[in-house]
Amino acid sequence: MGDPVILVAKWLEQLLAGWGLSASQVNVVMTFIGVLVLAVFVLLLDIFMVWVERKVVARFQDRFGPNRLGPFGLIQPIADVIKLLIKENITPAGADRVVFNLAPIMALATVIMLWAVIPLSPTVFGSDVNVGVLYVVAIGAISTLGIIMAGWASNNKYALLGAFRAVAQVISYEVPMVISLMVPVILARTMGINSIVQAQSVWYIVMAPIAALIFLLSAIAELGRAPFDLPEGESEIVAGFHIEYTGMKFGMFYAGELLHALTMGGLFASLFLGGWRGPGAEAYPILGIIYFFIKAFFIYWVIAWVKYSLPRVRIDQMLNLNWKVLTPLALSVLIVTALLDKLLAGAPIVVYVLSLLAANLAILLTTSRLLRRYARSGRQRVAQPAPIATPERAVAISPKQNASA
């Protein structure tokens, strides 16, 4: 009722049955059409994302952005696509041709596959598999493989360096991301993403703010966007893994990255912000799609905000943040959530939510205390005079050296 998508699907089903197809054949054809519609919708969204990205960065840098072609420059991305299509494709000498051409395909195709499990509204979703979260982790890992393949196959040292950095970064941030994904799974008692959305009578960002923060940070790192854009640092290794790509092949990486950012926004919205939930979404499922995309684009905007506000971090800082801050933090949040959830099994929902929130805030306070102490000791170390240049020290060290010799 009031859902045009379901109405069209019903009509198509009857039409196919009228052509004399059996029930299972109708099922296969309907699923095929569903996949086709979803993929085309996602790709159209991707072209629109180019415009959104350019407008957002323009606003952050006090510019107008594209505003000549069509109203608000809306036709600009289509012109971009045509330009990319008529550019010459250059394959560098000595490149591994098969892998070189396969990498951009993987970069975009895996992101389209991710949309199969993201629910857009109570009735419109690709597939509600009961291992949705695991599927997201698995497919997300394959998209990393595209970056590594691109860097390896280009026969370029800068590209290879970019691929190495991608390995160190994306592999590392996979760990806190998987742990933080486990918190909504525990709270909802299921891995299906649509079931997780349905279980969120209270948004999980209230019950698990730290897990949400860790997911957002590691999502930015997985995307390879600033401040974690080490795999393609323009000022250090020119463009990293996609240095040798031209024309539409480069466009695939660009489109894949933008769409991946929106996908991460959609995942964050589904797991922590209640997905399609909102006033009236149950009665009018079409509203659910609107709520979902408002939330997804908000998280996308937060990712862009971080990207255009912060400088790139060093590789040791990036690894320290992951292994020494985010991973222990994620593990402690997982333990506390599991224990509290079990102890508060029969408690009323208000007590349950408030105690989880209080526990999260306590962990956050302790972490910030520890981090502040660590930063202070680091600053004191820097403030001390350098040990090499002072002559007294040279005298003090030399007898010891004689003794050891």
Next chain:
Amino acid sequence: MLNEWLFIGIIFVLAPIFPIAALLIPQIIAPRKPDPLKNQTYECGIETVGESWVQFKAQYYIFALIFLVFDVELVFLFPWAVAYHQLPLFAVIEGILFILVLVAGLVYAWRKGALEWI
């Protein structure tokens, strides 16, 4: 249930077709004038010296090893998280002990200096 996996099976086949189509169009309409200079590896104008596929820093390997340990153990934690509501408190504490073993591994790697970037 089978229906859900049918969708994923079809999207696995269809999703690569769109990028492949987008890569095939330039084969037809884009110009193609290969040139030995143009096809050179781009290293800011300098000719490449030696092999490009070089040996790399061992540090990357150590991080990959630590990641492997964590990832395999985390896969074991997912069934625990899903079957969580059927478990008694004792089984939950067992799961937490498992996580603590993981933390011990992290502390060991940290103390050994495997997490330092040299």
